[in-house]
Amino acid sequence: MPPFVDQLPPGPFFDVERSGNVTALVDQSARLNCRVNQIGNRTVSWLRHRDLHLLTVGRYTYTSDQRFRAEHVAGSEDWPLTIKFAQVRDSGHYECQVSTTPPIKHSLWLDVVEPQTRILGGPDVYINRGSSINLTCVVDYTPRPPDFVIWKHNNKIISYDSERGGVNVVTEKGPQTSTNLLIRNASERDSGSYSCSPSSAPATSVIVHILNGD
Known part of the structure; x- marks a missing residue:
């Protein structure tokens, strides 16, 4: 019979599918996860890669920055x-380390993003006279959809029930909010600056040029 050989249990390993990169919103909490299988009695530490600052060991925090x-x-x-x-x-x-000999390491990326607003097709939009102005404003990376979005023309709030008529706005809220401004039968008086101002993100603007179309 072959001699009996003790088989040591396999060492710890990372579950990389549960320890992935993270995108977080500014001023919100960011949660970076490190899942380690079969860790035994070993300890996990977190390091910030840019300055090799030791942040945590086990359940203890080793930084004066109380946000961590x-x-x-x-x-x-x-x-x-x-x-x-x-x-x-x-x-x-950020680097997750397990206290094996030598230590095993897993690195992941944290991206902290600020709310962003953009109007598609900018910064200049060219429209033929008599055609429709169709502007779409997209709002990204907000903790929740904006409560409202204000459209302005030359710094004046656009009235959807003005005597001019032909003005419509449709807004779809979600993780990415979009609002569409439609102005029919464009004329020279409709040229100028158009801005989109969400309640929870910075405003942005484009310049609309009305062409004679000759």
Whole structure:
């Protein structure tokens, strides 16, 4: 019979599908997860890659920045790092380490983004006289959909029930909010600056040029 050979249990390994890159909104909490299977009695640490600053070891936090917090629950395979009130400067590589010999490491990327507003087709839009002005404003990276979006023409709020008529706005709210401004039968008086101002994101604008079409 072959000699009996003790087989050591396999060492810890990362579940990379549960330890992926993170996109977080500015001023919201960012949660970076590191899932380690078969960790045994070893410990997980988090480091910030840009300055090799040790942030956490196990369930203890080793930084004076109180926004950072280790949130491991005993018995769980997840070793999350939470950053409260995340800022753009927090973006970058973070490294999860397991205290094997030598340590095993897993790096992931945090991207902290600010609310963004854009009008498609800008910064200049050219429309033939008598055609329709059709502007679409898209709002990204807001904690929740904006409560309202205001359209302005030359710094004056556009009235949808003015004597001019032919003005319509359709807004679809969601993780990405879009609002469409339609002005029929464009004339020279409709030329100028058009701005889109969401309640929870910065305003943006385009210049509309009305062409004679000759």
